[in-house]
Amino acid sequence: MLSCKSRVVKLSRFVLGIDCEEVRRAQDAGPRLTRRRRHYRPATGNSVMELGSYQDQSQATFSLTDEDHTLANSLRFTLNQDPRVTFCGYSIPHPSDARVNIRVQTTGDPASEVLKDSCQDLMLICQHVRSTFDQAVVEFKNKKGPDAMNIEP
Amino acid sequence: MEEQKTPKIPVWDLPDVPKGKLPPHLELQRTRVLCTSDAPTHTENIRYSGAYASMGVDNSLRLGHFRDNFRVEVITLTEDDMEFDMIGIDASLANAFRRILIAELPTMAIEKVLIANNTSVIQDEVLAHRLGLVPLKVDPRLFEYMSENDVPNEKNTIVFKLHSRCERGSSRIKVLSNELQWLPRGSEFTLSTEKPAVDPTSRPRTYTSFNCSQDSLPEFSNNPIGPKHDDIMIAKLGPGQEIELEAHAVKGMGKTHAKWSPVATAWYRMLPEVVLLQEIEGEKAEELVKKCPVKVFDIEDIGKGRKRATVARPRSCTLCRECIRGDDWDKHVALRRVKDHFIFTIESTGALHPEVLFTEAVKILEDKCERVITELS
Numbered sequence A: 001m002l003s004c005k006s007r008v009v010k011l012s013r014f015v016l017g018i019d020c021e022e023v024r025r026a027q028d029a030g031p032r033l034t035r036r037r038r039h040y041r042p043a044t045g046n047s048v049m050e051l052g053s054y055q056d057q058s059q060a061t062f063s064l065t066d067e068d069h070t071l072a073n074s075l076r077f078t079l080n081q082d083p084r085v086t087f088c089g090y091s092i093p094h095p096s097d098a099r100v101n102i103r104v105q106t107t108g109d110p111a112s113e114v115l116k117d118s119c120q121d122l123m124l125i126c127q128h129v130r131s132t133f134d135q136a137v138v139e140f141k142n143k144k145g146p147d148a149m150n151i152e153p
Numbered sequence B: 001m002e003e004q005k006t007p008k009i010p011v012w013d014l015p016d017v018p019k020g021k022l023p024p025h026l027e028l029q030r031t032r033v034l035c036t037s038d039a040p041t042h043t044e045n046i047r048y049s050g051a052y053a054s055m056g057v058d059n060s061l062r063l064g065h066f067r068d069n070f071r072v073e074v075i076t077l078t079e080d081d082m083e084f085d086m087i088g089i090d091a092s093l094a095n096a097f098r099r100i101l102i103a104e105l106p107t108m109a110i111e112k113v114l115i116a117n118n119t120s121v122i123q124d125e126v127l128a129h130r131l132g133l134v135p136l137k138v139d140p141r142l143f144e145y146m147s148e149n150d151v152p153n154e155k156n157t158i159v160f161k162l163h164s165r166c167e168r169g170s171s172r173i174k175v176l177s178n179e180l181q182w183l184p185r186g187s188e189f190t191l192s193t194e195k196p197a198v199d200p201t202s203r204p205r206t207y208t209s210f211n212c213s214q215d216s217l218p219e220f221s222n223n224p225i226g227p228k229h230d231d232i233m234i235a236k237l238g239p240g241q242e243i244e245l246e247a248h249a250v251k252g253m254g255k256t257h258a259k260w261s262p263v264a265t266a267w268y269r270m271l272p273e274v275v276l277l278q279e280i281e282g283e284k285a286e287e288l289v290k291k292c293p294v295k296v297f298d299i300e301d302i303g304k305g306r307k308r309a310t311v312a313r314p315r316s317c318t319l320c321r322e323c324i325r326g327d328d329w330d331k332h333v334a335l336r337r338v339k340d341h342f343i344f345t346i347e348s349t350g351a352l353h354p355e356v357l358f359t360e361a362v363k364i365l366e367d368k369c370e371r372v373i374t375e376l377s
């Protein structure tokens, strides 16, 4: 039911590109350009792919590009704690391909909905972590006095 | 483990397990890693929602429960590092924050070095690499990423100049990071394609195209950009040697190159728990105190000249397991780790304060979730 077609693995991001032509041109006259690298920037655009079937939406694999253990393991945690989930797990098919596959099987609800809810839960957890942390820092600074730690106001 | 062996009781004589609560031995396995003399056991986190369903215990995610139990306690906080306790959170999330801190929080770092002259013994590429690793004191949130086809402008590039020369006849000199001089107006090197200017008033095109000077921007006007530390050795020059270069810093992330990582390190450890399973008195207590290299145990006087061992500083335990080695010491002392109590340490390289780094890291995880949600709907 699940087909993961093999894809051409794009390696370009991990290659430190030195554009020889440019180095030579720069060397010919004046300063030498030592290196040039493709810059990584946070991914934008459509990069979540759902692999599943229309007949049975309760199980699917979600292929997320530009993600790794950071998100996948956190999502596995929240997914596993959802009573509607019968199975979930994740894998990184190849270390040089910035992609992670998350498998979700549910008791009947559409897998994408359950995954979305888990993301929502994770966001709420994060928001709570952030507010608790900020509060703890403020309390600590008040207790110690702001100049005791040379922290800028 | 020996000491947990319970006497044999017929099953119908067992007391009823109270609903909604795990029996103590399961609760221990769920919340603690047991460090026995050969290996740690029960290291896994039991996350499946129905894991304890047969005992009437709900293991599913309850946000209210999480909110009631989650705590943060700041232990130390300085300009560069901080230590705090994060209590009541799963390891997967603590680890996600750590990974984001190291690899996915952007900073500014020198990426391109234009070398006009380098007669020192240090090669161009090594020099460029050393410059890249110099931490810069600048808030990366004020800058944009530069992608391949972007022109370097005042929004995505910071330019430094370094010109150092050791005169003939003098002794060798050191080139330190404080010689990196910020050029708020951009590069001063003219492009090689540029013709000698006919009109002296027009500025020739350089390697950057700044529309305005960076020090005219309110963020930097009285907060000049420079290296975080003034005394980082970049090179040494002998008599007659010279370095003249321009260094262009751009925004990037630790997963591209470690020079963009905003932390020297970010790590956590679980809180150690040292429990005395029996009273340890007299000579044995003295022996126990001596065993521990980090002085976890203390002696307490309990009257009538009797002495008893106590656990005074469990937090400093390194779990070296020296105190449970030999004889039957593991029947007297139990070493555990609390699974949901993390002692988190962040060492900033200087671009942002450690508490800001952590908040930003949590925000990044939120953004990741949001991205998945929007793309699924």
Ligand code: SF4
Binding pocket: B274, B291, B292, B293, B294, B295, B296, B316, B317, B318, B319, B320, B321, B322, B323, B324, B335
């Ligand atoms: S494990 Fe090592 S550090 Fe910890 S209490 Fe025992 S002897 Fe001390």
